Amino acid sequence: MHKTNGNDSAMPNQEYDGLTKREYISALTLQALLSRSDTDFKNAAIDAVSYSDKLIEALNNTDNG
Numbered sequence: 001m002h003k004t005n006g007n008d009s010a011m012p013n014q015e016y017d018g019l020t021k022r023e024y025i026s027a028l029t030l031q032a033l034l035s036r037s038d039t040d041f042k043n044a045a046i047d048a049v050s051y052s053d054k055l056i057e058a059l060n061n062t063d064n065g
């Protein structure tokens with residue numbers, strides 16, 4: 001089974017590796033958290049990284065058949 005490495009580039013190209021998968025997922029999650037009116041802005045970035053790590057862990061624990 002292929003494992004997801006959060007430190008791999010999310011969208012690599014020949015000139016620039018760009019954001020890591022972990023950074024990219026965290027940014028998308030932070031965007032979603034900040035769009036909610038009940039967000040605790042003080043902890044939003046910490047929560048986004050935590051959710052990202054949990055997603056990567058879950059992806060690595062899923063049996064892809």
